[in-house]
Structure formats: C-alpha cells, structure tokens
Amino acid sequence: MYAKTTWVDGAGGTTMSAANLNKMQTQSTLSVVIGQIKIWCGTTAPSDFLLCDGSTYDGVSPSVYRNLMLVSSYYFGGAGSSFAVPDLRGKYLAGLGSGDYSTMGKTGGSSEVTLTIATMPAHTHTIPYSTLAGVTHDYYVNSNAVALSNQLDSAGSGGAHENRPQSLVLNYIVRYR
Secondary structure: OOOOOEEEOOOOOOEEEHHHHHHHHHHHHHOOOOOOEEEEOOOOOOOOEEEOEOOEEEOOOOOOOHHHHHHHOOOOOEEOOEEEOOEOOOOOOOOOOOHHHOOOOOOOOOOEEOOOOOOOOOOOEEEEEEOOOOOEEEEEEOOOOHHHHOOOOOOOOOOOEEOOOOOOOOEEEEEOO
16 A cells, blocks of 8 residues: 555654554544545545546446545536546635635636736826925826826836735545545
C-alpha cells in the first residue's frame, strides 16, 4: 500500500512500522464518512478516495461508487447511471446559503477582474490650482465639467488584476467507500 516501510517522527526520531502506518490510515479513513471532502497533499488519491477533479463515474450496481452517488446525486454533473465528483481544481469553497450560494454545486467567480466604468467605485478628481499669491485651491470635476475633462491626464492600461487572496495549492479528495 505504501512505498516506504517506515515512518520517522521528526520530533522524537521514533520509527513506525508499515503495519502501524496502515492501521493509522485505516482508522483515519473510518472517521471520514462517504462523501466527505478532505484536503490532500498528494497528487493521487489514497485508497477509498477520489480526487475532486470533476471526473464522471458509474454509480449503478454493481458499483463501488454507488454510495457516493446516493450522497452527491447529480449536483456536480452526470445523468442516468453516471455522476460526477466536484471539480475543485483552482476553486475556493463556499458554504450553501442564500442568494448566489443557494444552489448545491453552483460555481462562480473569476480569478481575474477587469474594472470598467460601470464597476469602478464612484469618485471625484481634483485639479490643484495655485493663484499668483501662492494660495492653492482644489477644484472638483463633475459630469457637467465637459470643458475641463480633456485637461485631466488618464491613467491605467485596462488590464485585469489579481482578485484572489494568498493561496496554497493542494488537492481535494472525497471518500467513496
């Protein structure tokens, strides 16, 4: 089951046999119910688990995936005898709730956003103006100041910007038996 035959605890230097490691893995699996999603640092799923990569599986008897199909239904895709596991590649999770979060399996959001005039927060620009006496005044430009608008410098390139918090990429897995 495991490529390594021993495990060394970095803190105490104790060694665990492959049998004890297998027992630990079995106990860990038993505490996870079918359909439960876990974070996983490997690139392939351990036994009794599937990667949450949107793959489709046959959930009809005799199938080892039947119980997972009963839990997840077609929330993440599939039809008839086939169902899909959630595709969590490159996604953040949100709990079921109301509004945009009222439908199980619904996806949304974007990793980059380009601001437009319609999505830009309302704001004003000032034009600093100094009189000969050295007194500085700020003049505000509003939508009626068409004559002054060509005197303001524009800035920005119109490109998309990063819209995600800091992240660490790992796999999600789901238990199927």
